Amino acid sequence: MVAKLTKGFWPKVARIILRNRILILLAVAGFTVFLAMQWKNMQFSNTEANILPDDHPASIQYNAFTKIFGEEGNAIVLAIRDSSLFTPKNFNRWNTLSKQLDAFPEVDYVISLENLKELIKDNDTQTFSMEPLIAHPPKTKQEIDSLTNHLFTELPFYDNLVYNPKSGTIQTVIYLDKDIMNTAVRNEFILNDLAELVEDFEQETNMDVRISGMPYIRTWNTKSIVDEIGLFIVGALLVTSIIFFFFFRSFRATFISMCVVIIGVMWAFGILGLLQYEITILTALIPPLIIVIGIPNCIFLINKYQQEVKKHGNQALSLQRVISKIGNATLMTNITTASGFATFIILDSDLLREFGIVASINIIGIFILSLLIIPIIYSFMPLPKTKHLKHLNKKWMDLFVNWMENMVRNHRIGVYITTVAVLVLSIIGIYQMRITGSRIEDLPKKSHFYKDIQFFEAEFDGIMPMEIVVDTKRKNGVVKPATLKRMDRLGGVIDEIPELSRPISIVDLVKYSKQAFYNGIPKYYQLPTSQENTFIMNAVQKSSTDGTNELLQSFVDSTGQTARLTTYMRDVKIDRMEEIEKDLQEAITKQFPSGRYDVFMTGKALLFLKGTKYLVKNLLLSLALAIGLISLFMAYLFRSYKMVIISLVPNLLPLVITAGVMGYLGVPIKPSTILVFSIAFGISVDDTIHFLAKYRQELTAHRWHIKKSVYAALRETGVSMFYTSIVLFFGFSVFIISSFGGTKALGGLVSATLLFAMLSNLILLPSLLLSLERSIANKQVLKKPQIDILPKDEDNPKDK
Secondary structure: OHHHHOOOOOHHHHHHHHOHHHHHHHHHHHHHHHHHHHHOOOEOOOOOOOOOOOOHHHHHHHHHHHHHHHHOOOOEEEEEEEEEHHOOHHHHHHHHHHHHHHHHOOOOEEEEEOEEEEEEEOOOOOOEEEOOOOOOOOOHHHHHHHHHHHHHHHHHHHEEOOEEOOOOOOEEEEEEEEHHHHHHHHHHHHHHHHHHHHHHHHHHOOOEEEEHHHHHHHHHHHHHHHHHHHHHHHHHHHHHHHHHHHHHHOOOHHHHHHHEEEEEHHHHHHHHOOOOOOEEEOOHHHHHHHHHHHHHHHHHHHHHHHHHHHHOHHHHHHHHHOOOOHHHHHHHHHHHHHHHHHHHHHHOOOOHHHHHHHHHHHHHHHHHHHHHHHHHHHHOOOOHHHHHHHHHHHHHHHHHHHHHHHHHOOOOHHHHHHHHHHHHHHHHHOOOOOEOOOOOOOOOOOOHHHHHHHHHHHHOOHHHHHHHHEEEOOOOHHHOOHHHHHHHHHHHHHHHHHOOOOOOOOOOOOHHHHHHHHOOOOOHHHOOOOHHHHHHHHHHHHHOOOOHHHHOOOOOOOOOOOEEEEEEEOOHHHHHHHHHHHHHHHHHHHHOOOOEEEEEEEHHHHHHHHHHHHHHHHHHHHHHHHHHHHHHHHHHHHHHHHHHHHHHOOOOOHHHHHHHHHHHHHOEEOOHHHHHHHHHHHHHHHHHHHHHHHHHHHHHHHHOOOOHHHHHHHHHHHHHHHHHHHHHHHHHHHHEEEEEEEEHHHHHHHHHHHHHHHHHHHHHHHHHHHOOHHHHHOOOOOOOOOOOOOOOOOOOOOOO
16 A cells, blocks of 8 residues: 555656756755754753753752752862962962952852961850951961961861862862853853963962862863864864765765755754754764765765766766665665664653754755755756766776675675674673763863863862752751761761762861860860750851851751751762762661651762663663664565564674674773664664665566575675765764764764674675575565665666
């Protein structure tokens, strides 16, 4: 029924396109202008990638935390490890820098040596007051030495907050206004104002300022993505155009193909703007992806046009056959490629869903552009010259095709033995794979902000915040001695974990208050006894109302019912992160009875752990769905489960080989690498469709003679499949130049997988068809597919 409805469809499409050339070109131009007008709606993402769905327990807990305490991770840290800092000129210049930063409206407050407060007991009134640590700018080296000695040895409250006593590193903490955290204002402040002030300071003092913190990392990360988009587009255009010209030796064909993919890139940006999606590290890959995926469409169409011209020299007939013969096969291959990306749409991750939607839409869009523009443009041009058709008879290409045919004809047993051996080795490699990754693992390794991250991890034990929220279920329950002791014991557990920094909470303020009560003697930096508690708690309440103590106010809610305990985590692998989470959860369960307290862990560090595990699990489901969809697609086309198996084997094998290579090379499974399999599978199956489409046509032409049909299909499609695979290989290799580890891995692994897929489709697939010729030659099985992938060859008398 479907075959009857679609009979003659593509010849009709060819007539419509060629008879309405001017109108179609105007329509394409008009739609391109419309999408170009949507570019103004494009914006780069200023927010953290939302991997977990909103209804995930970890997301619910994090949202509950931010509702009480506001946006987490709004601190930028500046640090210096240089003995020359402790001279009057440089020391005072460092304090001046803190004052300058504190004056910006984007900054909420600053914790630095310049405004550091010391809790002092007034012996006459028996009350506490917060006095400046630095009453006036020091004028001599002796004053500075006395001040730093006092800070390092007598004020443990500020240990790991503003100084590291072991190395002498001094740190300034800038807390940004939480309202600008996810806006472009944050980026402007960091890239312009902060950068300018720090640069001036470094030039004046000849000291190196280290900068980090989640807002700073996110801002520079976004800037790196922006910078790489243009690099990828130019790189993809350059590589594909050079390879295309090398194959076709035609400036005209190369120029037309470049025009098609450039318009495709314009559409990609326009659709991002039209849908008002933010440009993320994934959606930034779509424009160069469109170039890499679009060029094979151009290769198949132009190659077929030149073959037809060489055959009979009739331009009108050649163009008509390009559309009618290649159109449907190219549509099917683009649908399978789009399906590989579209499977991301089912995931709950906004990041992947938007990537899947935009990529699949643009893949279909580049197919439409190729099918419309190439035949129309060629219809206005003279026939290709003889020199433009020479590539069809290249000796080295003939040698390659002959080699493939020889392997299939005479060495099938060797092909199968090699396949099984590679498969076994790959499976062994797969067992060596591990799911891992870290929050900063894929960041640009050579960037200044990555080196600064390593500096702060060494000096202050990490920059990735991890929060523990304690709900006492009663007003002012936080300041009860029992609660404080439980939090202190939990803090001791955290302090013993080497990957976590010293925790900061209301407990530290209470300890500091007792130290002040005993005239600042460091050994009294501890929780008060029951007898001391009443008087010292009054001091805590007084100091908590002091406007200069904003940092500590943020650790207890307004009712005194809920407190937060903040620590920072080093960059660790996921398996170690899971161990830390387990240890902390055991300590929480031991210290806080569930009936009296509600305690949970949250923070960016924990969200990353949960998000990575969630993403890997769902991407594996996405790959399974892609395989299932394409299997159904093959079954619909050929109505034979054997043909489905035959078509899947040469495409699943490269995925297994790539996974094995990852295991041997120690490349872990993580979000950036698991993407490879769905993308590569959707693209590699295109060659299978082209080959089987031509094979089925040759079956009809050769009256179901399997061997003749296989060899004819191999010779006919082998060149185009080789061309497109090489373009895809080098096209995806462009991503290797990325400074992001994830993008680099994506480019390298997809390129390798597609190379394996080319060899598999050109050697293993024909071998399987020949080995199973008796069972698949049954005319009842392959009598007529529900959709004609390729129409009959009008030049062949047998088809007539």
